[in-house]
Structure formats: structure tokens, C-alpha cells
Amino acid sequence: xxxGLYFGSYNPVHIGHMAIANFFxxxxxxxxxWFVVSPHNPHKSKENLLNxxxxxxMMHIAVGNDHRFRVSDIEFRLPRPxxxxxxxxxxxxxxxxxxxxxxxxxxxxxxFHKWKNYESILExxxxxxxxxxxxxxxxxxxxxxxxxxxxPQMEISxxxxxxxxxxxxxxxxxxxxxVWEYIDKMGFYKD
Numbered sequence: 001x002x003x004g005l006y007f008g009s010y011n012p013v014h015i016g017h018m019a020i021a022n023f024f025x026x027x028x029x030x031x032x033x034w035f036v037v038s039p040h041n042p043h044k045s046k047e048n049l050l051n052x053x054x055x056x057x058m059m060h061i062a063v064g065n066d067h068r069f070r071v072s073d074i075e076f077r078l079p080r081p082x083x084x085x086x087x088x089x090x091x092x093x094x095x096x097x098x099x100x101x102x103x104x105x106x107x108x109x110x111x112f113h114k115w116k117n118y119e120s121i122l123e124x125x126x127x128x129x130x131x132x133x134x135x136x137x138x139x140x141x142x143x144x145x146x147x148x149x150x151x152p153q154m155e156i157s158x159x160x161x162x163x164x165x166x167x168x169x170x171x172x173x174x175x176x177x178x179v180w181e182y183i184d185k186m187g188f189y190k191d
Contacts (some may be wrong), residue, residue, distance in 0.1 A: 004030040004128070005072075005091075006103045007084065009038050010055050010060040011048070012183060013062045014161050014174050016154035020130060023151045024103055026106070028128060033103070034070045035059050039082055046163060050188060052076050064177035083116040088125055101126030106135040112143065122146070165189040 004024050017035075025033050030102065037056050048054075056073050063069045075082040078090060084102065091100055102121070106129050112118055121127065122145050131142065140148055156174060160179035164171045166189055173182040183189065 001031045001095075001098045002029055003095075003098050004028065004033040004103045005036050005088075005100055007036045007038055007087075008032055009049060010035065010059050011050055011158050011160070012055070012058050012161055013176060014156055014158060016156040017178060018062060018176055019154055020103075020151055022070060023130075024128070025151075027151075028149060032068060032070060034072045035063065035086065036072045038073060038075050039080060047191070052172075054186065054188070058179050061182055062179040064178075085115070085117040085121055088121065092124075099126075101128055103128050103130070105130055105132045105142070106131045106148075109140060109143065109146075117185060152166070162190050164188045166191070 006024070007019055008017065013035075021035070022035050024030055037059050039050070039052055052073070053101070056071065056076075060070045061154060063071055073083075073093065075087055078086055086100060088102075102125060105129065109129065117122065125141070128147045129146055129148050131148065131153055133153055133155050136149075140146055161171060161174060164174075165183065175183070
């Protein structure tokens with residue numbers, strides 16, 4: 001089985017994440033896409049990060065019953081900080097019949113050389129990159145084994161969502177059905 005792994009903090013998950021995921025399962029040769037909810041990216045600030053359970057719950061709400069997607073909490077059960085190579089190694093051992101590829105936005109290429117054992121990731125796993133606004137092809141030139149796909153570009157971010165909620169904006173159409181209601185009910189991102 002060919003599985004695309006879409007890592008993220010999903011703080012919160014928004015329609016941009018879901019649109020990219022939908023693109024990958026329909027236009028790239030994947031049997032399934034797994035949203036890997038990360039406890040804390042070692043290369044990002046932990047400020048404003050909701051707890052693991054609530055981000056995982058929002059991801060489950062967003063995916064619903066769509067069989068093309070799976071939500072994974074694997075990184076919650078691995079040693080922290082969580083590194084992609086450790087997650088990939090664990091998944092490859094647990095699912096030897098699966099071929100895993102990483103899906104990532106082009107903004108991650110800028111610091112990819114800082115990832116733990118990035119050379120092993122390049123050698124043993126597929127990396128498929130979708131362009132983000134302002135993407136320069138020069139970044140990809142350093143990593144010839146990375147595949148760039150021309151997915152639709154989405155100028156929406158979880159930071160934008162959090163700031164809009166903090167400002168009292170109704171951004172319900174920027175979130176998957178049910179996620180806005182969960183955020184509102186729980187009072188997330190308001191202070």
C-alpha cells in the first residue's frame with residue numbers, strides 16, 4: 001500500500017490542509033493519506049499550541065468517515081522531541097508492506113538540511129513537495145530526489161485562523177465542517 005504521510009501540528013486543521021490532502025489522494029499515486037498529528041515540531045515555537053488530544057479530535061472531526069484518510073497519533077507515543085526519521089522508521093517496521101512518502105509544503109525545504117538524518121529520509125522514503133506562495137524552484141535544486149507537484153496553492157494558515165478567532169471574526173467557512181463548532185464550544189484561541 002502506498003501511503004502519503006502529511007505531518008503537521010494542525011493547530012487548527014483548516015480547509016487548506018483538507019484541500020491539499022484531497023489533491024494528493026486524487027492526483028498522486030497514493031492508496032491512502034495519513035494525517036500525522038505532531039505533538040511539537042522541534043523547529044517551531046510551542047506558543048499557542050493546543051494540547052494533543054484537542055488537535056487530534058479536530059483532525060478526526062475534519063476527516064469524518066472519508067476512507068481515503070486516516071488520522072495518526074503515532075508521534076504522541078514516541079519519544080520527544082519527535083523527529084520525522086524516527087516516526088518513519090517505526091512505521092516502516094510496523095507496516096512492512098506499506099511504502100511511505102512524506103508530503104510537505106515547499107516552505108519546509110528551507111530548513112530540511114537541519115532535520116535529523118535528513119539524508120536517510122531522502123534515500124529511503126519518497127518526498128513529495130507542494131508549492132507554497134513565494135516558492136522558488138532553487139530550493140528544490142539541492143534535493144534532486146524530491147518530487148515537486150503542482151498542487152493548488154492555498155494562502156491560508158493556522159496562524160491566520162488563530163488570529164482571526166482572537167479578533168472575534170467568524171471564519172467558519174475556513175474550517176472543515178464541525179471543527180468551527182468544536183473550537184467555538186471549547187473557547188479555543190480567544191485569548
